Amino acid sequence: MFEINIGNRSGINTKPIIIKVSKVGCWECVSHKCNDSGYIIVQYKGKGARLHRVLYEKYVSEISAENPFILHRCDNPKCCNPKHLMAGTQADNIKDMVSKNRQAKGLLKHNSKLGPVNIIKIRQLYKEGLTQERISKLFGVNQSRVSRIVNKKTWKHIN
Ligand SMILES: [Zn+2]
Numbered sequence: 001m002f003e004i005n006i007g008n009r010s011g012i013n014t015k016p017i018i019i020k021v022s023k024v025g026c027w028e029c030v031s032h033k034c035n036d037s038g039y040i041i042v043q044y045k046g047k048g049a050r051l052h053r054v055l056y057e058k059y060v061s062e063i064s065a066e067n068p069f070i071l072h073r074c075d076n077p078k079c080c081n082p083k084h085l086m087a088g089t090q091a092d093n094i095k096d097m098v099s100k101n102r103q104a105k106g107l108l109k110h111n112s113k114l115g116p117v118n119i120i121k122i123r124q125l126y127k128e129g130l131t132q133e134r135i136s137k138l139f140g141v142n143q144s145r146v147s148r149i150v151n152k153k154t155w156k157h158i159n
Contacts, residue, residue: 006054037115040080060134067087071086094125
Protein backbone atom coordinates (compact mmCIF):
# COMPACT_ATOMS: atom_id res chain seq x y z
CA MET A 1 0.00 0.00 0.00
CA PHE A 2 1.17 3.51 -0.64
CA GLU A 3 -0.20 7.00 -0.68
CA ILE A 4 -0.46 9.40 -3.59
CA ASN A 5 -0.61 13.14 -3.40
CA ILE A 6 -2.36 14.60 -6.44
CA GLY A 7 -1.69 18.14 -5.33
CA ASN A 8 -5.24 19.29 -4.82
CA ARG A 9 -5.06 23.03 -5.14
CA SER A 10 -8.68 23.57 -4.19
CA GLY A 11 -8.17 22.09 -0.75
CA ILE A 12 -11.74 20.80 -0.76
CA ASN A 13 -10.80 17.21 -0.33
CA THR A 14 -7.55 16.59 1.43
CA LYS A 15 -8.32 12.95 2.11
CA PRO A 16 -5.19 10.98 1.20
CA ILE A 17 -5.44 8.59 -1.72
CA ILE A 18 -4.40 5.15 -0.57
CA ILE A 19 -3.43 2.62 -3.22
CA LYS A 20 -3.25 -1.11 -2.82
CA VAL A 21 -1.31 -3.05 -5.44
CA SER A 22 -3.01 -6.24 -6.60
CA LYS A 23 -1.29 -9.51 -7.51
CA VAL A 24 -1.29 -8.54 -11.18
CA GLY A 25 0.06 -5.08 -10.44
CA CYS A 26 -3.18 -3.11 -10.60
CA TRP A 27 -3.32 -0.03 -8.44
CA GLU A 28 -6.61 -0.15 -6.61
CA CYS A 29 -7.66 2.81 -4.56
CA VAL A 30 -8.98 1.74 -1.19
CA SER A 31 -9.61 5.17 0.29
CA HIS A 32 -12.20 6.49 -2.18
CA LYS A 33 -15.49 5.20 -3.55
CA CYS A 34 -16.17 4.30 -7.15
CA ASN A 35 -19.04 5.54 -9.31
CA ASP A 36 -21.65 3.48 -11.17
CA SER A 37 -19.20 2.62 -13.93
CA GLY A 38 -16.64 1.31 -11.46
CA TYR A 39 -14.26 4.27 -11.66
CA ILE A 40 -12.75 5.83 -8.56
CA ILE A 41 -13.78 9.46 -8.16
CA VAL A 42 -11.58 12.00 -6.39
CA GLN A 43 -11.79 15.73 -5.91
CA TYR A 44 -9.26 17.29 -8.24
CA LYS A 45 -8.88 20.96 -9.08
CA GLY A 46 -12.19 21.60 -7.39
CA LYS A 47 -14.14 19.00 -9.37
CA GLY A 48 -14.92 15.33 -9.19
CA ALA A 49 -12.51 13.50 -11.50
CA ARG A 50 -11.80 9.88 -12.34
CA LEU A 51 -8.60 8.93 -10.55
CA HIS A 52 -7.10 6.92 -13.44
CA ARG A 53 -7.31 10.00 -15.65
CA VAL A 54 -5.74 12.20 -12.99
CA LEU A 55 -2.85 9.77 -12.57
CA TYR A 56 -2.38 9.34 -16.31
CA GLU A 57 -1.93 13.10 -16.55
CA LYS A 58 0.38 13.13 -13.56
CA TYR A 59 2.66 10.24 -14.58
CA VAL A 60 2.33 9.77 -18.35
CA SER A 61 1.24 12.85 -20.23
CA GLU A 62 -1.51 15.37 -20.66
CA ILE A 63 -4.69 13.96 -22.15
CA SER A 64 -4.98 15.20 -25.73
CA ALA A 65 -8.07 16.09 -27.71
CA GLU A 66 -7.12 13.46 -30.33
CA ASN A 67 -7.01 10.65 -27.78
CA PRO A 68 -9.27 11.81 -24.99
CA PHE A 69 -10.21 8.41 -23.61
CA ILE A 70 -8.00 6.65 -21.11
CA LEU A 71 -8.37 2.90 -21.55
CA HIS A 72 -7.41 0.09 -19.25
CA ARG A 73 -5.14 -2.58 -20.72
CA CYS A 74 -5.93 -4.67 -17.66
CA ASP A 75 -9.74 -4.38 -17.96
CA ASN A 76 -9.99 -3.31 -14.35
CA PRO A 77 -11.89 0.00 -14.21
CA LYS A 78 -10.78 0.47 -10.62
CA CYS A 79 -7.12 0.30 -11.58
CA CYS A 80 -5.13 3.50 -11.91
CA ASN A 81 -1.63 2.13 -12.47
CA PRO A 82 -0.29 4.47 -15.18
CA LYS A 83 1.48 1.49 -16.79
CA HIS A 84 -1.88 -0.21 -17.33
CA LEU A 85 -3.43 2.81 -18.99
CA MET A 86 -3.35 4.02 -22.56
CA ALA A 87 -4.93 6.94 -24.37
CA GLY A 88 -7.34 6.27 -27.22
CA THR A 89 -10.12 7.73 -29.33
CA GLN A 90 -13.80 7.30 -28.69
CA ALA A 91 -13.83 4.56 -31.33
CA ASP A 92 -11.03 2.74 -29.48
CA ASN A 93 -12.98 3.09 -26.29
CA ILE A 94 -16.12 1.60 -27.79
CA LYS A 95 -14.21 -1.20 -29.48
CA ASP A 96 -12.54 -1.94 -26.20
CA MET A 97 -15.83 -1.96 -24.35
CA VAL A 98 -17.58 -4.16 -26.89
CA SER A 99 -14.72 -6.63 -27.13
CA LYS A 100 -14.55 -7.02 -23.39
CA ASN A 101 -18.30 -6.84 -23.06
CA ARG A 102 -17.74 -5.22 -19.72
CA GLN A 103 -21.16 -3.65 -19.47
CA ALA A 104 -23.01 -6.87 -20.06
CA LYS A 105 -20.86 -8.62 -17.49
CA GLY A 106 -21.88 -6.57 -14.68
CA LEU A 107 -22.09 -3.17 -13.37
CA LEU A 108 -25.04 -1.83 -15.28
CA LYS A 109 -27.04 -5.00 -15.14
CA HIS A 110 -28.00 -4.31 -11.58
CA ASN A 111 -27.98 -0.59 -11.84
CA SER A 112 -30.21 1.35 -14.19
CA LYS A 113 -28.21 4.54 -13.99
CA LEU A 114 -26.57 5.56 -17.25
CA GLY A 115 -24.04 8.36 -17.13
CA PRO A 116 -23.20 10.74 -19.97
CA VAL A 117 -20.29 8.57 -21.09
CA ASN A 118 -22.66 5.68 -21.66
CA ILE A 119 -25.14 7.91 -23.47
CA ILE A 120 -22.37 8.86 -25.92
CA LYS A 121 -21.40 5.22 -26.33
CA ILE A 122 -25.01 4.18 -26.96
CA ARG A 123 -25.48 6.81 -29.67
CA GLN A 124 -22.13 5.92 -31.25
CA LEU A 125 -22.93 2.21 -31.33
CA TYR A 126 -26.30 2.95 -32.87
CA LYS A 127 -24.63 5.09 -35.56
CA GLU A 128 -22.24 2.25 -36.23
CA GLY A 129 -25.18 0.03 -37.03
CA LEU A 130 -25.91 -1.92 -33.88
CA THR A 131 -29.61 -2.50 -33.35
CA GLN A 132 -31.41 -0.95 -30.41
CA GLU A 133 -32.10 -4.43 -29.15
CA ARG A 134 -28.40 -5.38 -29.18
CA ILE A 135 -27.50 -2.13 -27.43
CA SER A 136 -30.17 -2.64 -24.82
CA LYS A 137 -28.71 -6.07 -24.02
CA LEU A 138 -25.19 -4.71 -23.90
CA PHE A 139 -26.13 -2.06 -21.37
CA GLY A 140 -28.76 -4.03 -19.52
CA VAL A 141 -31.53 -1.50 -20.05
CA ASN A 142 -34.76 -1.93 -21.98
CA GLN A 143 -35.09 -1.12 -25.64
CA SER A 144 -37.55 1.73 -25.28
CA ARG A 145 -35.00 3.51 -23.16
CA VAL A 146 -32.33 3.02 -25.83
CA SER A 147 -34.80 4.36 -28.39
CA ARG A 148 -35.38 7.50 -26.33
CA ILE A 149 -31.63 8.00 -25.98
CA VAL A 150 -30.74 7.57 -29.66
CA ASN A 151 -33.66 9.73 -30.76
CA LYS A 152 -32.58 12.38 -28.25
CA LYS A 153 -35.87 12.31 -26.39
CA THR A 154 -33.74 12.05 -23.27
CA TRP A 155 -30.23 13.32 -22.56
CA LYS A 156 -30.74 16.14 -25.09
CA HIS A 157 -27.91 18.13 -23.59
CA ILE A 158 -25.34 15.42 -24.43
CA ASN A 159 -24.04 15.37 -27.99
ZN1 LIG B 1 -4.44 -2.57 -13.81
